[in-house]
Amino acid sequence: MKRLSRWSMAIVATFVLALSLVGGFAKQALADTTPVTSEAELLAAIAAAPADGSQSIVQVNADFTITAPVQVPANKNIRLTGSGTITSAMTGSNHFYMFKIASGGAVTLDGATIDGNNTAFAVENRGSFTLLRGVIKNGKAKPYPGNNGVVLTTGAGAKFVMAGGTIQDSTVDNALGGAVTVANGATGELRDGTIQNTTLTNQYSGSVLVKNADFTMTGGTITGGNASTINSSGGLMLYALDPNGETTTATMGGGYITNNKSVDGAGVYVYAGNVYYGDSKSKADFTFNGGSITNNVASESGGGIYVAWNGNVVMNNGIIKNNTAGIAGGGVATYDQFVGVAGNRKMPYSNAAAPWNNWPNIYRAGFTMNGGSIDGNKATSNDTNQLGDKGVGAGIYIASANATLNAGEIINNTANDQGGAVYVASVPYVLHINNALIKDNTATVIGGGAWFCPTGDAEFHSKNGVAFFNNTANGAADEIATVRGAGYSGGATISDYMLGGASAHWTKDGAVTINLPSIVGDADPAAARHTTEEVSNIVNNTDMLALESNPRHESINAAQNKAKLLIYGNTAQRGGGIGSNGTVITGEEGTQDVTVKKVWDTSANPDAVIPEKLTVYLVADGYRVDSVELSAANNWEHTFTGLPDNVTLTFQESTPNGWTAQTPEVNGNVTTLTNKADAPVTRDVPVTKVWNGTKKDSVTVHLLADGVDTGQTLVLSEANNWTGSFVGVNLYAADNHVIAYTVSEDAIEGYTSEITGDMANGFTITNTETPVTPTPTPEKPGKKRKHRTPDTGDASVVAMVAFATVGAGFVGVGAYARTRKEQ
Numbered sequence: 001m002k003r004l005s006r007w008s009m010a011i012v013a014t015f016v017l018a019l020s021l022v023g024g025f026a027k028q029a030l031a032d033t034t035p036v037t038s039e040a041e042l043l044a045a046i047a048a049a050p051a052d053g054s055q056s057i058v059q060v061n062a063d064f065t066i067t068a069p070v071q072v073p074a075n076k077n078i079r080l081t082g083s084g085t086i087t088s089a090m091t092g093s094n095h096f097y098m099f100k101i102a103s104g105g106a107v108t109l110d111g112a113t114i115d116g117n118n119t120a121f122a123v124e125n126r127g128s129f130t131l132l133r134g135v136i137k138n139g140k141a142k143p144y145p146g147n148n149g150v151v152l153t154t155g156a157g158a159k160f161v162m163a164g165g166t167i168q169d170s171t172v173d174n175a176l177g178g179a180v181t182v183a184n185g186a187t188g189e190l191r192d193g194t195i196q197n198t199t200l201t202n203q204y205s206g207s208v209l210v211k212n213a214d215f216t217m218t219g220g221t222i223t224g225g226n227a228s229t230i231n232s233s234g235g236l237m238l239y240a241l242d243p244n245g246e247t248t249t250a251t252m253g254g255g256y257i258t259n260n261k262s263v264d265g266a267g268v269y270v271y272a273g274n275v276y277y278g279d280s281k282s283k284a285d286f287t288f289n290g291g292s293i294t295n296n297v298a299s300e301s302g303g304g305i306y307v308a309w310n311g312n313v314v315m316n317n318g319i320i321k322n323n324t325a326g327i328a329g330g331g332v333a334t335y336d337q338f339v340g341v342a343g344n345r346k347m348p349y350s351n352a353a354a355p356w357n358n359w360p361n362i363y364r365a366g367f368t369m370n371g372g373s374i375d376g377n378k379a380t381s382n383d384t385n386q387l388g389d390k391g392v393g394a395g396i397y398i399a400s401a402n403a404t405l406n407a408g409e410i411i412n413n414t415a416n417d418q419g420g421a422v423y424v425a426s427v428p429y430v431l432h433i434n435n436a437l438i439k440d441n442t443a444t445v446i447g448g449g450a451w452f453c454p455t456g457d458a459e460f461h462s463k464n465g466v467a468f469f470n471n472t473a474n475g476a477a478d479e480i481a482t483v484r485g486a487g488y489s490g491g492a493t494i495s496d497y498m499l500g501g502a503s504a505h506w507t508k509d510g511a512v513t514i515n516l517p518s519i520v521g522d523a524d525p526a527a528a529r530h531t532t533e534e535v536s537n538i539v540n541n542t543d544m545l546a547l548e549s550n551p552r553h554e555s556i557n558a559a560q561n562k563a564k565l566l567i568y569g570n571t572a573q574r575g576g577g578i579g580s581n582g583t584v585i586t587g588e589e590g591t592q593d594v595t596v597k598k599v600w601d602t603s604a605n606p607d608a609v610i611p612e613k614l615t616v617y618l619v620a621d622g623y624r625v626d627s628v629e630l631s632a633a634n635n636w637e638h639t640f641t642g643l644p645d646n647v648t649l650t651f652q653e654s655t656p657n658g659w660t661a662q663t664p665e666v667n668g669n670v671t672t673l674t675n676k677a678d679a680p681v682t683r684d685v686p687v688t689k690v691w692n693g694t695k696k697d698s699v700t701v702h703l704l705a706d707g708v709d710t711g712q713t714l715v716l717s718e719a720n721n722w723t724g725s726f727v728g729v730n731l732y733a734a735d736n737h738v739i740a741y742t743v744s745e746d747a748i749e750g751y752t753s754e755i756t757g758d759m760a761n762g763f764t765i766t767n768t769e770t771p772v773t774p775t776p777t778p779e780k781p782g783k784k785r786k787h788r789t790p791d792t793g794d795a796s797v798v799a800m801v802a803f804a805t806v807g808a809g810f811v812g813v814g815a816y817a818r819t820r821k822e823q
């Protein structure tokens with residue numbers, strides 16, 4: 001009991017100590033929290049906060065207004081909590097921000113509400129501003145020169161972090177503004193929370209504007225932004241413009257940019273440099289590593305992302321889905337501003353001074369896709385853009401020379417006109433595609449896989465190139481259509497081989513024609529579809545082509561093994577997969593030729609018959625991708641040309657019976673396949689003679705092969721015990737089938753013959769003698785035969801009858817006596 005009491009006392013003491021510590025901490029916490037219910041109390045609390053950077057908690061416990069900006073000096077660290085609302089009642093031309101955070105100062109919003117009352121912006125941050133919880137709403141200010149925003153973070157070292165809460169219902173009427181603006185060397189992060197319902201009515205603005213600064217988005221949502229003027233984004237706007245050069249960067253690794261609207265770049269707009277402002281140095285780069293850009297709507301171009309001038313986008317992952325553009329680029333659009341339309345023709349702008357040969361190095365308007373998904377986007381036909389395009393490039397619209405597609409998927413996009421997945425706007429623009437499958441796309445007119453207008457160039461290499469298959473066009477050219485016309489210089493070089501070294505086996509599929517004044521091309525209704533007429537060696541071809549691929553063997557598997565980019569399920573009138581007025585280059589140069597030779601070695605069997613022909617398969621990285629039939633007609637030799645030089649090539653064959661394949665001999669690019677004839681395989685065919693009847697001296701047996709007499713005979717007799725064998729006959733015929741041997745014998749008069757057995761167990765020939773029936777002597781005509789009556793008086797006959805009668809009597813008497821005795 002004493003021990004129990006001591007333990008009880010120890011527990012009680014510990015509990016009391018814990019309560020005292022908690023109470024102390026609670027008192028300390030209460031002591032560090034300053035409740036405020038008015039503007040004056042708020043200012044006093046900030047003034048009383050220590051200037052050593054330690055955090056002071058200011059709890060907003062009531063709704064109140066402020067009449068002048070609240071200043072947070074350097075080394076002050078204020079945490080605003082509570083459930084109250086601070087509303088702007090500021091007036092005056094210089095009163096735009098409700099809170100001003102000096103360099104070195106810090107504010108954390110953790111629960112209260114800041115209401116701009118549609119007369120002021122919320123925060124000008126030159127130090128540190130963090131939004132954890134709470135609401136910033138109704139931010140609006142009069143037009144104000146320079147960078148601005150409802151939450152503005154500006155200057156080197158300034159930092160904005162949003163990890164929760166909401167910024168909503170903002171209005172930005174001036175240029176270079178946003179609900180959140182990060183500028184001039186500052187950094188910004190969106191980790192969580194929502195920026196929503198921002199109205200933007202001037203240029204170079206966005207729900208989030210980043211200018212000459214860095215922004216990172218790993219979570220949260222930007223939604224409901226509406227930019228009504230050009231050169232602004234409803235979502236994220238990256239902007240860099242200074243003749244001396246400035247750099248803007250943003251990285252998205254998570255979160256959502258969704259349901260925003262603008263003229264161009266409804267989700268993300270990347271803008272840098274401008275020849276008309278003398279800026280060839282500024283850069284803006286957006287790296288997309290994750291997250292979603294969805295359901296955004298651009299009335300013109302770039303529903304998901306728009307890249308202009310010297311902007312650049314690298315997509316490594318993430319989703320661009322269900323966005324819409326009224327003209328071009330439902331998912332992504334790029335435009336370097338070099339080409340415009342004059343006199344209904346696309347040509348360089350006359351006032352763009354820089355020559356084209358250097359333009360792509362100055363104004364990239366780049367897009368590189370290394371992963372992720374561009375899915376379900378649309379390009380409608382509301383109007384035409386500066387290049388005269390409309391309803392094109394539902395997935396991606398390219399108007400630059402810096403576009404490369406390496407990996408990921410571009411799927412289920414729909415263009416009203418050309419280029420369901422991707423569209424290249426004009427010469428001299430260039431698109432590079434590597435390691436791609438272009439399959440299962442649909443064109444309602446021509447070019448299910450790809451369509452090229454009269455100015456469009458196709459340069460399709462097999463090395464790291466593409467594979468076309470299973471595309472569909474309602475009119476003609478399931479895979480590729482090229483349209484050509486007078487005065488246009490487009491051409492096509494299309495490798496006979498696809499990605500992975502697979503042979504495409506191009507064939508004609510209908511025909512393409514032009515119905516002027518339109519030059520986009522239509523199907524010739526009189527041309528036969530899906531023919532077997534092969535088309536090969538397409539080099540600098542300037543004819544109209546309507547092609548279908550017919551991959552054989554394991555070609556599709558070989559291509560799928562190499563593929564990193566999938567383009568499928570897209571739809572357009574022309575070019576369900578790819579549409580182009582410019583140049584499309586797939587893969588890269590680099591080919592190899594390989595020769596196969598067939599040698600037949602008959603040294604072990606001079607009588608071996610060489611087959612008339614043999615099929616040899618070309619194998620690329622383990623997949624059968626092509627074949628050739630070798631025979632004496634081609635001197636048992638063939639050369640495959642134009643194969644990609646990044647695959648390992650070997651050969652396979654089905655070795656005929658009776659031959660053994662030798663180790664292939666490889667000498668440079670020549671492979672010799674040698675088949676050596678096997679030594680003849682023989683067998684013995686035993687034969688046994690069985691007699692039923694008188695044996696003859698000998699019989700002759702013949703050997704038949706597949707029912708045909710071989711000319712070989714075997715004589716059986718008593719001397720060899722009526723048995724023998726046909727020794728060493730060939731097991732296989734010349735065509736290597738197993739010979740069926742049978743036997744026969746010369747007919748023997750007076751005997752029937754029955755042959756039983758088989759060539760493996762031996763044959764037995766049984767001869768059975770046929771009974772001879774005597775031929776009766778015919779009677780002479782007219783002479784009657786005398787019938788002789790037995791002579792009963794013959795002494796011998798009488799004696800025999802008497803003896804038999806006496807004997808029978810004795811036997812009867814004896815039997816009777818035995819019976820009586822037994823009774």
